Amino acid sequence: MKLKVLKTEEEYETALAEIEKLMDSAKPDRDRLELLVLLVHTYEESLYPIDLPDPVEAIKFRMEQAGLKQKDLIPYIGSRSKVSEVLSHQRPLSISMIRKLHEGLGIPAEVLLKEPGAQIIPAAECIEWDRFPLAEMLKRNWFQDFHGTVAEAKKQAGELLTAWAGSLGFEVPQPALLRQHVRSGSDADRYALTAWRIRVSLLAMEQKVPKYQKGTVTHDFVRDLVRLSYLDEGPLLAREFLLKNGIHFVVENHLKHTHLDGAAIKLPDGSPLVAVTLRHDRLDNFWFTLSHELAHIALHFDGEETAFFDDLEQASLDVFEGDADRWASDALIPPESWQAAQFGKRPTTQAIYNFAASLRITPAIPAGRIRKETGNYKLYDGLIGRNKVRRLYA
Structure with missing residues (x-):
């Protein structure tokens, strides 16, 4: 087979068969064998990544370690009822909760976000509010309770966008923290994608x-x-x-x-x-x-x-x-x-x-x-x- 990135199950099976054949050979082509093994390993990693712990189970483990009760999580999650809902998987973790749990209890960001290598970005200062397509969003009447101009919207963009996205559980409409796959021939504007995602949601x-x-x-x-x-x-x-x-x-x-x-x-x-x-x-x-x-x-x-x-x-x-x-x-x-x-x-x-x-x-x-x-x-x-x-x- 031609050595290239494996994209299909058929190519993967063909590579495995050739690896087996080379390993059984008296004088295998070791360079080719090493490359095939690398290609197979890369393909398997893309299909079967190592799972991170469940975020809720990680919180419960930290509670057990520190001897915490549910009421002790109220400062991080918001109320007794919210704590109960989160721990029973009835309410998803918001970005605000994730940030507070990470900073207050030391639970790794990648575990709470269930994303290898993820980091918590500081809340408001990480957002470039002027990158949201506010003019178009106003033109389409996405902010039904706001009746000001584009210039006025830009002055209060943080508060406006945060309130707009609030019912979805986002502390702020944070493009960097939304786990999403983007298929595009050019670099898609993630601020516009985030705005569109919030709108349709x-x-x-x-x-x-x-x-x-x-x-x-x-x-x-x-x-x-x-x-x-x-x-x-x-x-x-x-x-x-x-x-x-x-x-x-x-x-x-x-x-x-x-x-x-x-x-x-x-x-x-x-x-x-x-x-x-x-x-x-x-x-x-x-x-x-x-x-x-x-x-x-x-x-x-x-x-x-x-x-x-x-x-x-x-x-x-x-x-x-x-x-x-x-x-x-x-x-x-x-x-x-x-x-x-x-x-x-x-x-x-x-x-x-x-x-x-x-x-x-x-x-x-x-x-x-x-x-x-x-x-x-x-x-x-x-x-x-x-x-x-x-x-x-x-």
């Missing part, structure tokens, strides 16, 4: 949904959802489908310098949110983005990840993103159906219509997949459903 918290049941999102679940694409109002019906299954769904335009198609976000209460921007108003983009974000919920929300931001025009070497791409493609169109179609590089428009009808999905989905796989985005422009989504959410 606040909108989601206004939605009433049943409690999400772990394991709900499967390939079969997504295929039931995607059959709605066969209907003219499918993208709008998708919202109702998700809400009834305990998954928040929000449409919000992206902010400049965020390069967003969509995101999967874990809300403070642990419930999942799928948010899309409709940056590209096309049916193929809508359904793939939706499936990709659901893939993150299915595959990656068991750990400590709290958000995935996706520019799906960009390739990604990230293992999380590669897995989500493959999972989403297989959910939209079963692999056996795609293989049986034997489309080749350029099937006829009628063949695509017939294939889509057999699966009861919009032809935009197979047309979009062919465009992506061939790299020819001039194909099937009449099939991908331009300007068919945003009008439904107007």
Whole structure:
């Protein structure tokens, strides 16, 4: 095999087989063997990182060490009821709590944040308030109780933004302390991402949904959802489908310098949110983005990840993103159906219509997949459903 960074399970298995073969050889190529072992080790570390202790268990351990009772945690957590909720995993730790527990009880920041190497950044002085896109946020009426000018907003940006994000449990809207994966072809503005994340989270918290049941999102679940694409109002019906299954769904335009198609976000209460921007108003983009974000919920929300931001025009070497791409493609169109179609590089428009009808999905989905796989985005422009989504959410 060609020596390169391992990105798939197949490449990983091939490397393992070659390592075994080299080790059994009488005169192995030791340089190649060492490189293969390094590549395998790197791949395994990306998939199976060493887990840090649970933050709540770390607090309980520190209490036992210091002989502390629950009432002794009130100065760090805020009230007797909050202490009880945190220790029973009913309330997430806020940044304020994390900072006080770290400084007062000496619990390592990386344990409380469940992020190797993480450090607590001082509260207000670490925030560059003028980097938040306040003018655009005011234009979109994100601060409904504020009626001043942009200049006035900038003068009180700290207080304004802190109050705005307060119901999410953030002491301050702190970009550096939000655990999030960003897939983008250029450096995304993390202040704009943080503002957008808070906005869609606040909108989601206004939605009433049943409690999400772990394991709900499967390939079969997504295929039931995607059959709605066969209907003219499918993208709008998708919202109702998700809400009834305990998954928040929000449409919000992206902010400049965020390069967003969509995101999967874990809300403070642990419930999942799928948010899309409709940056590209096309049916193929809508359904793939939706499936990709659901893939993150299915595959990656068991750990400590709290958000995935996706520019799906960009390739990604990230293992999380590669897995989500493959999972989403297989959910939209079963692999056996795609293989049986034997489309080749350029099937006829009628063949695509017939294939889509057999699966009861919009032809935009197979047309979009062919465009992506061939790299020819001039194909099937009449099939991908331009300007068919945003009008439904107007």
